[in-house]
Amino acid sequence: MREHKPDKSEISIVDIAEALNVSAATVSRALNDNPRISEATRKRVKDKAEELGYRHNSMASSLRNKRSNIIGMIVPRISMYFHAIFITALQNRLQEEGYSLMVCQSNDSESIEQKLAATLYSSRVDALVVSLALYTEDYKHFDGFTKQGIPLIFYDRVPTKTYAAHIIKGDDYRGGLLAGNHLIETGCSKIAYISGPLSCSIYKERTEGFQHALDKAKIKLERKWCFYQELTAENAWNSLRQIFVGKERPDGIFASNDTTALAAVEFAREQGIKIPDELKIVGYSNDPRASIISPPITTIDQHPVEMANRVAQKLLNLLKDKSLRAINDTREIVPVTLVRRMTT
Amino acid sequence: MREHKPDKSEISIVDIAEALNVSAATVSRALNDNPRISEATRKRVKDKAEELGYRHNSMASSLRNKRSNIIGMIVPRISMYFHAIFITALQNRLQEEGYSLMVCQSNDSESIEQKLAATLYSSRVDALVVSLALYTEDYKHFDGFTKQGIPLIFYDRVPTKTYAAHIIKGDDYRGGLLAGNHLIETGCSKIAYISGPLSCSIYKERTEGFQHALDKAKIKLERKWCFYQELTAENAWNSLRQIFVGKERPDGIFASNDTTALAAVEFAREQGIKIPDELKIVGYSNDPRASIISPPITTIDQHPVEMANRVAQKLLNLLKDKSLRAINDTREIVPVTLVRRMTT
DNA sequence: TTGTATGCGTTATCAC
DNA sequence: GTGATAACGCATACAA
Numbered sequence: 001m002r003e004h005k006p007d008k009s010e011i012s013i014v015d016i017a018e019a020l021n022v023s024a025a026t027v028s029r030a031l032n033d034n035p036r037i038s039e040a041t042r043k044r045v046k047d048k049a050e051e052l053g054y055r056h057n058s059m060a061s062s063l064r065n066k067r068s069n070i071i072g073m074i075v076p077r078i079s080m081y082f083h084a085i086f087i088t089a090l091q092n093r094l095q096e097e098g099y100s101l102m103v104c105q106s107n108d109s110e111s112i113e114q115k116l117a118a119t120l121y122s123s124r125v126d127a128l129v130v131s132l133a134l135y136t137e138d139y140k141h142f143d144g145f146t147k148q149g150i151p152l153i154f155y156d157r158v159p160t161k162t163y164a165a166h167i168i169k170g171d172d173y174r175g176g177l178l179a180g181n182h183l184i185e186t187g188c189s190k191i192a193y194i195s196g197p198l199s200c201s202i203y204k205e206r207t208e209g210f211q212h213a214l215d216k217a218k219i220k221l222e223r224k225w226c227f228y229q230e231l232t233a234e235n236a237w238n239s240l241r242q243i244f245v246g247k248e249r250p251d252g253i254f255a256s257n258d259t260t261a262l263a264a265v266e267f268a269r270e271q272g273i274k275i276p277d278e279l280k281i282v283g284y285s286n287d288p289r290a291s292i293i294s295p296p297i298t299t300i301d302q303h304p305v306e307m308a309n310r311v312a313q314k315l316l317n318l319l320k321d322k323s324l325r326a327i328n329d330t331r332e333i334v335p336v337t338l339v340r341r342m343t344t
Numbered sequence: 345m346r347e348h349k350p351d352k353s354e355i356s357i358v359d360i361a362e363a364l365n366v367s368a369a370t371v372s373r374a375l376n377d378n379p380r381i382s383e384a385t386r387k388r389v390k391d392k393a394e395e396l397g398y399r400h401n402s403m404a405s406s407l408r409n410k411r412s413n414i415i416g417m418i419v420p421r422i423s424m425y426f427h428a429i430f431i432t433a434l435q436n437r438l439q440e441e442g443y444s445l446m447v448c449q450s451n452d453s454e455s456i457e458q459k460l461a462a463t464l465y466s467s468r469v470d471a472l473v474v475s476l477a478l479y480t481e482d483y484k485h486f487d488g489f490t491k492q493g494i495p496l497i498f499y500d501r502v503p504t505k506t507y508a509a510h511i512i513k514g515d516d517y518r519g520g521l522l523a524g525n526h527l528i529e530t531g532c533s534k535i536a537y538i539s540g541p542l543s544c545s546i547y548k549e550r551t552e553g554f555q556h557a558l559d560k561a562k563i564k565l566e567r568k569w570c571f572y573q574e575l576t577a578e579n580a581w582n583s584l585r586q587i588f589v590g591k592e593r594p595d596g597i598f599a600s601n602d603t604t605a606l607a608a609v610e611f612a613r614e615q616g617i618k619i620p621d622e623l624k625i626v627g628y629s630n631d632p633r634a635s636i637i638s639p640p641i642t643t644i645d646q647h648p649v650e651m652a653n654r655v656a657q658k659l660l661n662l663l664k665d666k667s668l669r670a671i672n673d674t675r676e677i678v679p680v681t682l683v684r685r686m687t688t
Numbered sequence: 689t690t691g692t693a694t695g696c697g698t699t700a701t702c703a704c
Numbered sequence: 705g706t707g708a709t710a711a712c713g714c715a716t717a718c719a720a
Contacts (some may be wrong), residue, residue, distance in 0.1 A: 009491075009492065010492070012696090012698085013699095014697075014698095016419070022706075022707085023706065023707045023708070024697090024698080024699090024707090024708095025698095025699075025700090025706075025707060025708075025709090026705085026706055026707075028697095028698065028699055028700095029699085029705095029706085032699085036705060037705065037706080038705060041705080041706085044662040045693080048648065053488075053491075055465055055466045055488070056466040056697095056698090057407075057466070057468065057696090057697055057698070058409040058466055058468060058697045058698095059406040059412060059468055059696090059697080059698095060407050060696070060697035060699090061402050061697080061698055061699080061713090062403040062698095062712095062715065063401075063403040063404050063407050063696090063697085063698075063711095063712050063714090064699050064700080064711080064712055065697045065698085065699075065700095065712085066488050066712075068403060068448075077432070078422055078428050078431060078432065079425070079428040079429065079432060081423070084422050084428060085423065087422060087696095088421070088422065088423060088449060088451075091448070091449060093448075100446060100448070100463065100467065101446075101447075101448075102414075102444060102445075102446055104435070104444070104445075104449050105432060105435060105447075107432075107436075119444065121399055122399045122400040122402055123402050124402060124403055125446070144397075144399070147353075147397075148353065148354070156720090158702070165486065166711085203668075217693055251693070262636065287638050288633065289633055292606065292633050292636055292637050293636050293637065293638075294637075294638045354713095356712090356713055356714085357713070357714065357715095358713075358714095366690075366691085367690070367691045367692075368691095368713090368714080368715090369690075369691065369692075369693095369714095369715075369716080370689085370690055370691075372713095372714060372715055372716090373689095373690085373715085373716095376715080378715095380689065380690085381689070381690080382689060382690090385689080385690085400713095401712090401713055401714070403712085403714095404696090404713035404714045404715090405713080405714055405715080406696095406714095407696050407697070407698090407712090407713085407714080408695080408696055408713080408714050408715050408716085409696090409714085410696075490717075550718080560718070571707090689716105689720105690718085690719100690720085691719080691720080692705095692717105693716100693717090693718090694715105694716090694717090694718105694719085695714105695715100695716095696713105696714090697712105697714095698711100698712090698718105699710100699711095699712095700709100700710090700711090700712105701708105701709090701710085701711105701717075702707105702708090702709090702710105703707085703708080703709100703720100704705105704707080704708100
């Protein structure tokens with residue numbers, strides 16, 4: 001028996017039903033625009049709902065429907081330009097379809113990534129979109145999603161080993177190749193390379209493409225001029241100091257992100273090294289900062305919006321048609337573009 | 345009667361209970377580390393849960409508890425440096441306490457902001473954190489939160505009119521004052537001003553502080569050198585062209601964000617105007633781009649991390665102690681700092 | 689320390 | 705076109 005609760009402020013469909021002398025089922029149907037309900041009742045219900053200040057309870061609804069309409073997302077950091085743009089584009093698209101994005105940051109820590117995966121897993125997200133942390137080489141923490149048939153999509157930084165999931169990534173091999181070819185074509189022969197760790201797919205593939213370009217031109221990549229590390233400005237400066245310590249100096253640098261390319265330009269400025277005459281630089285990502293510094297930096301554009309659109313499309317297909325989930329290891333490659341500026 | 349479902353893959357506490365010959369209540373308690381349960385049972389339950397691949401269902405839990413452990417958030421754009429840093433700091437703190445952040449972007453559109461507020465409202469977020477869109481001057485879409493006793497906190501871009509909500513904001517008045525004083529002290533007397541629209545609290549207050557500085561020095565702000573508009577690079581260029589169209593030129597510019605200050609530096613470079621000799625520039629926000637351009641830009645730091653920490657603290661207090669919700673119109677001001685660089 | 693019973697708010701199924 | 709009912713999974717009050 002329902003007791004009288006004078007302070008009961010939350011209105012449920014039952015309250016509306018009572019007020020209108022109809023059943024809760026009818027109210028639910030009317031509110032959901034179910035076609036089997038008369039126009040008149042629909043209106044009566046909606047008006048009364050408005051009047052009573054009813055708000056839909058998506059927890060109850062989700063529990064009943066077994067879907068939360070929430071898409072989980074794990075990214076390294078939202079402050080990275082590429083990811084910020086990607087997230088925005090994805091969010092705009094998903095919002096149109098009634099989904100919300102729950103964006104979490106791993107801060108490039110594998111252990112945080114694991115915790116977030118667990119949390120999102122029990123939060124019952126309808127799908128998970130991930131760009132991996134820098135050193136994640138084991139993907140067990142995502143197994144549950146696939147086992148439960150929850151769509152799992154990796155973008156940009158994707159598994160380097162075989163793993164049952166959808167993958168949508170940039171053409172990093174080509175990016176590395178373009179960068180290498182471009183440096184060579186503009187006359188470089190002694191090239192330094194500052195890369196991210198090879199545990200991370202994007203750096204691994206950029207390295208392969210870059211290496212291929214050098215091999216073709218029979219240019220050797222000097223061991224002492226190669227770095228594989230987290231691409232912070234500070235690390236970049238340390239590497240640059242090491243690279244320019246001796247008499248023999250490179251005439252080109254491929255930096256695997258723009259933060260590092262930026263540091264290289266600043267380093268050269270400090271050292272009085274002329275760009276592009278004495279030193280050419282190519283970065284990666286087309287971060288806005290790359291076009292602001294003097295000289296503006298030649299870089300590789302990854303087309304984050306297009307990548308987001310492809311992820312959105314894949315996601316929506318998977319969400320709408322469960323039968324598509326039988327296949328869970330598709331792979332798409334998004335083209336990259338070299339943007340030439342004044343450092344080459 | 346429970347039917348046999350061969351493909352039933354989701355394990356509930358009932359399944360664990362049956363497997364262990366205990367009640368569901370016991371399982372629930374064991375899983376939640378309820379002290380009134382024996383160590384032995386707790387372990388048995390947890391082991392079995394692990395074995396069966398049980399995952400907690402937060403929808404059911406939320407429905408029952410009437411709390412979602414989700415904090416809603418509406419920001420203009422996550423690609424703005426200030427907001428990206430703020431969000432990250434807030435998220436890190438809230439995660440420690442078991443809350444998730446649902447970050448939504450208004451894209452500076454009031455109508456999107458309204459929709460997001462409605463969605464988050466029926467998503468049953470436990471609290472809402474908002475930085476307003478550029479032209480939002482009516483706050484009705486947030487009324488529901490306060491009515492339901494859901495903590496509502498505005499940060500940075502806050503209501504300009506009296507509104508029952510918690511406010512944590514930067515000292516924009518002081519920021520404007522500092523910028524004005526600094527330009528005057530470094531010798532400017534003919535000052536141009538490119539501001540955001542005055543519908544937005546931050547620009548309104550920066551304008552007041554700036555105006556106060558000029559008044560004190562008996563410097564008049566020329567009508568034709570004042571702009572109040574969305575602070576995009578494109579708008580900035582248009583304004584700059586208008587400002588520098590005639591013979592009489594300003595010797596100082598206060599740009600109310602760094603995007604605009606950046607444009608001013610580039611404009612000056614294009615026009616051959618010497619900075620800081622012929623023209624001094626002060627920006628706002630301490631965006632990383634401001635320190636990268638040549639010459640690096642003098643700007644105002646808003647201390648996003650400190651602001652986020654204060655919001656987190658306020659939020660957690662409100663969440664933990666419902667009695668605090670009696671007061672819903674507190675106000676905190678976070679100090680700002682002038683960062684002097686080479687444009688002044 | 690554990691079990692029983694109940695309800696959170698919604699919606700699908702079946703009946704009329 | 706509408707109603708009655710059950711069930712989603714969990715956690716609490718109350719009993720034992």
